[in-house]
Amino acid sequence: xxxxxxxxxxKSGEKAIIIRTIDLVKSYGAGDAITYALRGVDSKIxxxxxxxxxxxxxxxxxxxxxxxxxLDSPSKGRVLIDxxxxxxxxxxxxxxxxxxxxxxxxxxxxxxxxxxxxENVTVPMAFAGVPPEEAxxxxxxxxxxxxxxxxxxxxxxxxxxxxxxxxxIARSLCNNPKILLSDEPTxxxxxxxxxxxxxxxxxxxxxxGVTIICATHDLRLLDVCDRMMWIRDGRIQKVEDRANIxxxxxxxxGAK
Amino acid sequence: xKPISVKDQVQLGPGRVFQLSLAGxxxxxxxxxxxxxxxxxxxxxxxxxxxxxxxxxxxxxTAYSELKKQRQLGSWLVRLSTTDSHSDILRAVQTNNTxxxxxxxxxxxxxxxQMERLREISKxxxxxxxxxxxxxxxxxxxxxxxxxxxVLAEKLSEPNRIDEFVERVENLxxxxxxxxxxxxxxxxxxxxxxxxxxxxxxxSGQRAAINHIREATTAKPLHELFASGETSFLSMxxxxxxxxxxxxxxxxSREAQAQIDxxxxxxxLDDQRFAPRLAREMNIKKGALNVSAVLRWANSRGKVxxxxxxxxxxxxxxxxxxxxxxxxxxxxxxxxxxxxxIPVKRAGIFSLEQRTLWLILVSxxxxxxxxxxTMLMSVTARFSEIATMKCLGAMDSFVMQLFVYEAMSxxxxxxxxxxxxxxxxxxxxxxxxxGGLVFEAIHVGDIMLISVISFLTGIIxxxxxxxxxxxxxxxxxxxxxxxVE
Numbered sequence: 001x002x003x004x005x006x007x008x009x010x011k012s013g014e015k016a017i018i019i020r021t022i023d024l025v026k027s028y029g030a031g032d033a034i035t036y037a038l039r040g041v042d043s044k045i046x047x048x049x050x051x052x053x054x055x056x057x058x059x060x061x062x063x064x065x066x067x068x069x070x071l072d073s074p075s076k077g078r079v080l081i082d083x084x085x086x087x088x089x090x091x092x093x094x095x096x097x098x099x100x101x102x103x104x105x106x107x108x109x110x111x112x113x114x115x116x117x118x119e120n121v122t123v124p125m126a127f128a129g130v131p132p133e134e135a136x137x138x139x140x141x142x143x144x145x146x147x148x149x150x151x152x153x154x155x156x157x158x159x160x161x162x163x164x165x166x167x168x169i170a171r172s173l174c175n176n177p178k179i180l181l182s183d184e185p186t187x188x189x190x191x192x193x194x195x196x197x198x199x200x201x202x203x204x205x206x207x208x209g210v211t212i213i214c215a216t217h218d219l220r221l222l223d224v225c226d227r228m229m230w231i232r233d234g235r236i237q238k239v240e241d242r243a244n245i246x247x248x249x250x251x252x253x254g255a256k
Numbered sequence: 257x258k259p260i261s262v263k264d265q266v267q268l269g270p271g272r273v274f275q276l277s278l279a280g281x282x283x284x285x286x287x288x289x290x291x292x293x294x295x296x297x298x299x300x301x302x303x304x305x306x307x308x309x310x311x312x313x314x315x316x317x318t319a320y321s322e323l324k325k326q327r328q329l330g331s332w333l334v335r336l337s338t339t340d341s342h343s344d345i346l347r348a349v350q351t352n353n354t355x356x357x358x359x360x361x362x363x364x365x366x367x368x369x370q371m372e373r374l375r376e377i378s379k380x381x382x383x384x385x386x387x388x389x390x391x392x393x394x395x396x397x398x399x400x401x402x403x404x405x406x407v408l409a410e411k412l413s414e415p416n417r418i419d420e421f422v423e424r425v426e427n428l429x430x431x432x433x434x435x436x437x438x439x440x441x442x443x444x445x446x447x448x449x450x451x452x453x454x455x456x457x458x459x460s461g462q463r464a465a466i467n468h469i470r471e472a473t474t475a476k477p478l479h480e481l482f483a484s485g486e487t488s489f490l491s492m493x494x495x496x497x498x499x500x501x502x503x504x505x506x507x508x509s510r511e512a513q514a515q516i517d518x519x520x521x522x523x524x525l526d527d528q529r530f531a532p533r534l535a536r537e538m539n540i541k542k543g544a545l546n547v548s549a550v551l552r553w554a555n556s557r558g559k560v561x562x563x564x565x566x567x568x569x570x571x572x573x574x575x576x577x578x579x580x581x582x583x584x585x586x587x588x589x590x591x592x593x594x595x596x597x598i599p600v601k602r603a604g605i606f607s608l609e610q611r612t613l614w615l616i617l618v619s620x621x622x623x624x625x626x627x628x629x630t631m632l633m634s635v636t637a638r639f640s641e642i643a644t645m646k647c648l649g650a651m652d653s654f655v656m657q658l659f660v661y662e663a664m665s666x667x668x669x670x671x672x673x674x675x676x677x678x679x680x681x682x683x684x685x686x687x688x689x690x691g692g693l694v695f696e697a698i699h700v701g702d703i704m705l706i707s708v709i710s711f712l713t714g715i716i717x718x719x720x721x722x723x724x725x726x727x728x729x730x731x732x733x734x735x736x737x738x739x740v741e
Contacts, residue, residue: 072733093262096262099648110641127265
């Protein structure tokens with residue numbers, strides 16, 4: 001309760017914080033064989049911003065991402081979502097959080113193969129206990145939003161990668177999440193489709209005010225995001241506002 | 257903007273989970289069918305063994321009872337010519353054969369209290385005899401060789417023999433019969449003499465009855481007397497103390513008549529001119545010609561007409577021979593089913609050999625492993641799907657239910673198929689072995705019971721096999737979904 005109140009107070013300050021990590025450490029193995037994926041990460045993510053997390057493979061980017069998304073628990077340190085320590089939540093509350101407050105978009109789309117586009121979109125609503133009729137109409141609205149209303153009855157195998165990713169985005173939005181986590185959303189897509197997906201994400205961020213955290217290698221994302229965070233060797237290398245960075249876009253998506 | 261408030265996740269209803277489970281199975285139809293197949297084979301094996309056990313047992317027992325009813329004449333002829341032995345009397349007391357006991361009471365002129373005493377002492381006598389059946393063959397050889405234990409009891413009543421005997425028993429590291437030396441002494445000196453005195457009374461009474469019947473019938477052969485079916489003979493039996501129902505008497509008459517008729521057929525076969533002709537007619541070698549062969553061959557009116565016309569000295573009608581042939585075929589069919597076994601009444605549906613029970617157990621273990629394996633495959637193949645569902649807010653219990661329902665519905669279908677398959681196989685085998693007799697001896701209740709038991713066992717096995725894989729699936733970390741395949 002006290003934590004809630006602190007959150008309210010912060011709102012009156014310059015920017016409200018939605019996720020905070022305090023000295024986040026994640027290690028695998030023990031003794032001599034111990035490997036650190038994260039070596040103490042302190043970060044703040046603000047409400048309604050679009051933050052890109054950049055870093056080479058093996059930098060701890062995905063691990064950080066999993067911690068923030070309440071998919072994994074840290075070895076040391078804390079993750080506070082809206083000033084609530086997720087380590088204190090029980091299994092049911094974690095499921096509730098994943099179901100309604102956080103939306104996930106995966107690099108490999110992860111649609112359920114035997115379900116149609118519409119059924120895939122309605123799965124999280126079923127978990128949230130939304131009545132089927134309501135879930136159906138909301139699902140259609142979301143498919144409309146991502147431009148796939150006419151393909152609602154198609155199964156993932158009958159759709160292109162871009163279309164599948166758009167279904168996944170619709171699915172991630174169906175319980176009106178506050179946070180959208182996406183791990184390399186454009187990783188499996190060609191340049192053009194990837195661009196379209198980024199456009200959809202930007203629209204969601206601006207129109208719905210959803211906080212978007214996006215791990216990526218795709219430099220075009222820099223155009224879309226508000227802030228960038230570089231992770232290297234399990235530590236934050238630097239954090240920059242988009243405004244302070246100059247980006248020149250080249251011919252084939254290459255940039256400096 | 258509202259702050260994030262966290263509550264407990266709602267649980268999904270079983271209907272919705274089942275729907276999702278069905279969709280998942282439909283997607284992996286081959287794997288599901290393999291599970292169904294494995295399970296149905298295991299259940300088919302169990303139900304087949306039980307079904308066949310019950311069917312063959314009942315068929316044999318029914319055949320045996322029918323044969324026993326058909327063949328009572330022999331034992332009656334024995335009982336009308338010699339007295340019942342000690343063992344016969346003991347058995348009658350033990351099985352509480354009221355008919356026999358009434359006979360004994362009359363022959364021995366025993367009072368009700370004496371009968372009661374006989375009952376009590378019979379227990380000790382049986383216990384004494386059972387002692388010698390229980391000890392090892394070598395010990396038995398050392399103690400009494402091949403003689404009846406009752407003969408030994410006779411000898412032990414001589415002075416000092418008991419001490420000597422008990423010493424020998426103790427040298428063999430055994431307890432004396434009836435528990436202690438004192439008990440044995442009372443038995444030998446009091447109970448056993450009473451038993452023999454009573455049985456002697458009974459036997460002398462029976463001997464008198466036998467002699468009376470012989471004199472009254474001028475020593476006419478007994479089976480002819482039975483064949484006559486006269487009520488005077490029946491009342492003579494009753495008056496001499498034998499317990500015999502009118503119905504039994506009629507049956508015995510028919511059996512005796514059949515025996516006499518078969519003898520007359522046998523006599524015709526001795527005719528040196530007729531026998532070769534008959535053998536040619538029957539298309540068999542002359543050496544193989546006998547009454548059984550004739551009765552087996554005589555299955556149509558034409559054949560029997562020919563036989564009656566050509567055979568000398570057979571005064572039987574065609575209908576009578578056909579009737580004899582029919583009952584002969586029936587009894588030889590029964591005899592073939594029974595063989596030289598003496599079936600006793602079945603205790604339940606699990607009256608199986610130890611070996612068979614082991615086989616069933618092993619088949620279930622194999623089935624358990626097989627299903628667990630296919631279920632694990634199903635879980636592994638759906639790793640990313642399960643993890644995704646967990647990212648989307650699925651609870652552990654939901655995932656667990658998903659797989660348990662999957663296994664249960666596969667168990668349902670597999671068990672049902674298995675029971676049907678087992679029943680078919682059991683009927684097929686027993687019909688091949690016993691012919692139409694199987695259908696005369698079916699216990700519908702037991703068949704139903706076995707079906708239900710096999711069916712439930714199948715479902716339980718499926719549920720057990722699903723436990724570990726479901727648990728593995730439910731504990732899967734949601735971040736598995738993030739892995740790129």
